[in-house]
Amino acid sequence: MNPIHVVEGRAIPLGMKNVDTDVIIPAQYLKTITRKGLGEGAFETIRAQPGNIFDDPEYAGANILIAGDNFGCGSSREHAAWALLDMGIKAIIAPSFSDIFSGNAFKNGILTVVLPQEVVDRLLEVAQTDPIIIDLESQAVTTPFQDRFTFEIDPFRKHCLLNGLDEVGMTLEQDAEIAAFETKMAMDRPWL
Template sequence: MQAVTRVEGRAYPFGAKNIDTDIIIPAHWLKTVTREGLGKGAFEALRREPGNVFDDPDYAGSPILIAGENFGCGSSREHAAWALGDMGVQAVLAPSYSDIFSGNAVKNGIVPVVLPQAAIDRLIEVARQGVEISVDLENMTVTTPFQDRLPFDMDPFRRQCLMEGLDEIGITLAKDTAISNFEAAVGQSRPWIAGGGRNEGVVVEDAGRT
């Protein structure tokens, strides 16, 4: 997972509320076992509508998605985060998220920023003017060229994972030395747990024989 401290660029001025994971990536796309190519199926149903924001060339490749409240509700499919990442989205700005979606987003290097509805409305207005928006994880602010400075909060652990590029595997590997030292100590003090000394000095009697 790539570390992310800042996301800058144009934003999709989407803003729709209660967008569930089936809208983000329809179920028939879940047959794949790879993340690659899922961006083509992202928001498939909405892309059938003429003039949709996702097919507007003015916003093509935008790294930021501005959404409405309860974004990512519905099923727990991690493919929703995969699809967003594959289409180039690195940060989502919304008033609220499904807990499972926001967790999946962080695990896949996507920054889920929570902002009040008034701030979201302002950012949609700014995005429609074609200017870039900046999401700064270090200072926990969203800024625009119009001097908007919108603070946000984030769970410290999730923020650390994003800034250091750590998923569950990365977190475990970062503690490799501590784990190895613990295993060595256990091997010395309790070898039967560590697999050492198996059957040494143990007499097994067959109670069925006389």
């Protein structure tokens, strides 16, 4: 996983609430056995509409997405994160995210930034014309207009994102503790 320090660029001001995983990547695109190429099916229902925001040349090459409450609700398909990554999205800003989606995004090195609705509204406005800068180290989102908004992030997630750490590899280092737990479990709950 590539480390993330700063994500800077144009942002797609989607703004929609309750963007579900079926909207991000419809089920017919889940029939793949690799993680690549899913950007093609991303937001298919929205992209079917002429003049949609994703195909607007203004936002070509955008690496940030700004959305409304409850982004990524619905299924556990990690394909949603893979599709966003394949589109070139490196960070998403929203007032809230579904639990499963934010975990999936994190595990693929996508930064999810939670900010209050009024701040998101301001960023949606800026994004129409100008880039946005997200600095993970200082936990701040800034704009070319001197806006500065700080955000909270789980310290463990921050550490992993800044260093591009592989969680599986980290947990495997705790093998002895896991083995000890298993020994105790075999005594306490032998039916498992």
